[in-house]
Amino acid sequence: MQDVAIPFNKPLLAGQELTYIQQALTQGKLSGNGYFTQQCQGFLQVRYGLPLALLTTSGTAALEMAALLLGIQPGDEVIMPSFTFTSTANAFLLRGARIIFADSLAHHPNLDVAQLALLITPRTRAVVPVHYAGVACDMAPLMQLAQEHGFYVVEDAAQAIESRYQDQALGAVGHLAAFSFHETKNIIAGEGGLLAINDPHFAARAEIIWEKGTNRAAFFRGQVARYQWVDIGSSFLPSELNAAYLWGQLERLEAIQERRQQQWQHYRAGLQTLAAAGYFALPTVPDYAVHNAHIFYLLCRNQAERDGLIRHLAQRQILAVSHYQPLHASPYYQARHDGRPLPHALAHAQRLVRLPLYYELRPADQQRVLNAVQHYYTGQLSV
Numbered sequence: 427m428q429d430v431a432i433p434f435n436k437p438l439l440a441g442q443e444l445t446y447i448q449q450a451l452t453q454g455k456l457s458g459n460g461y462f463t464q465q466c467q468g469f470l471q472v473r474y475g476l477p478l479a480l481l482t483t484s485g486t487a488a489l490e491m492a493a494l495l496l497g498i499q500p501g502d503e504v505i506m507p508s509f510t511f512t513s514t515a516n517a518f519l520l521r522g523a524r525i526i527f528a529d530s531l532a533h534h535p536n537l538d539v540a541q542l543a544l545l546i547t548p549r550t551r552a553v554v555p556v557h558y559a560g561v562a563c564d565m566a567p568l569m570q571l572a573q574e575h576g577f578y579v580v581e582d583a584a585q586a587i588e589s590r591y592q593d594q595a596l597g598a599v600g601h602l603a604a605f606s607f608h609e610t611k612n613i614i615a616g617e618g619g620l621l622a623i624n625d626p627h628f629a630a631r632a633e634i635i636w637e638k639g640t641n642r643a644a645f646f647r648g649q650v651a652r653y654q655w656v657d658i659g660s661s662f663l664p665s666e667l668n669a670a671y672l673w674g675q676l677e678r679l680e681a682i683q684e685r686r687q688q689q690w691q692h693y694r695a696g697l698q699t700l701a702a703a704g705y706f707a708l709p710t711v712p713d714y715a716v717h718n719a720h721i722f723y724l725l726c727r728n729q730a731e732r733d734g735l736i737r738h739l740a741q742r743q744i745l746a747v748s749h750y751q752p753l754h755a756s757p758y759y760q761a762r763h764d765g766r767p768l769p770h771a772l773a774h775a776q777r778l779v780r781l782p783l784y785y786e787l788r789p790a791d792q793q794r795v796l797n798a799v800q801h802y803y804t805g806q807l808s809v
């Protein structure tokens with residue numbers, strides 16, 4: 427049989443998405459904050475214990491709302507890992523913040539919380555931990571630092587739906603948190619996101635910023651006689667079409683997660699022998715974290731071997747990919763960075779490779795990926 431290409435990701439149609447989009451059309455309400463938006467928000471609030479959750483047009487938009495809510499201003503400092511997506515930084519740069527990039531842990535892309543104290547100054551307004559691959563950052567010491575120094579914590583939980591830190595859902599720990607439903611995440615809406623407002627003192631203003639600076643959300647609840655322009659804001663709420671798609675996914679959340687967990691475990695079991703032989707390191711998950719099988723990655727010994735592995739897989743029609751270029755070393759930011767070397771962020775950029783992982787990845791195809799990795803390292807064809 428001819429080997430067909432194995433993509434890195436394939437967006438899922440989980441069940442009733444198209445029915446719900448049709449239903450939104452029939453009901454004649456396509457703009458935001460309608461039935462499906464309320465369904466999604468209510469479900470996620472209850473499931474994760476979020477005092478308030480607002481759907482947004484993207485994870486990026488949720489981060490931008492967070493920066494607005496915190497009142498970030500020029501001169502404020504915001505600390506975040508260098509090994510992350512541009513949106514984590516852009517959201518705060520747009521408000522004039524100075525971004526202070528922190529290094530990753532040696533053995534994991536997540537922020538090294540133990541090193542954080544060295545970066546905190548009286549100007550530190552926020553820290554943005556990124557839960558890479560849905561694996562929790564060490565939140566207890568971070569929240570402790572936040573309390574001592576009086577800064578806010580905004581979780582970048584874009585990759586972290588269904589993940590946990592100890593007994594709390596990720597996204598429920600920081601003062602604010604951003605999730606993403608981009609088509610590459612576990613649960614998707616095409617483009618979409620969610621802002622969790624865990625510190626209740628941000629709740630009223632969050633709804634206003636979300637609704638273009640108006641108190642329309644309060645008006646819909648019958649709390650004010652008419653809605654007016656009361657603050658700054660923007661268009662952060664997604665269309666009901668996206669919310670309808672998302673609702674179809676959320677209904678299938680547990681089945682989607684169960685399949686991804688099986689696939690993730692299968693990769694790990696299949697690669698254990700090669701890892702034990704020292705060819706690469708497998709992902710580590712600390713005791714305090716329950717991850718969500720968002721990404722399965724290997725940490726190769728060096729960049730040349732990693733690039734060789736990606737090529738070897740590509741020749742076999744398997745798309746495996748590296749991940750972030752550290753933001754402190756990016757064309758946009760390198761001249762703005764304060765010059766501190768961030769060796770672990772760089773090492774992860776050079777050594778990390780992500781393997782195909784998506785709901786519809788068939789067992790035979792996953793076996794092809796495992797065999798191709800085995801072949802690259804040992805010259806032997808099958809595991």
Ligand SMILES: *Cc1c(COP(=O)(O)O)cnc(C)c1O
Nearest residue numbers: 484485486511513584606607608
């Ligand atoms: C996906 C992602 C984002 C951005 O989310 P969008 O919905 O694509 O805007 C931000 N941060 C991290 C860590 C992400 O993985």
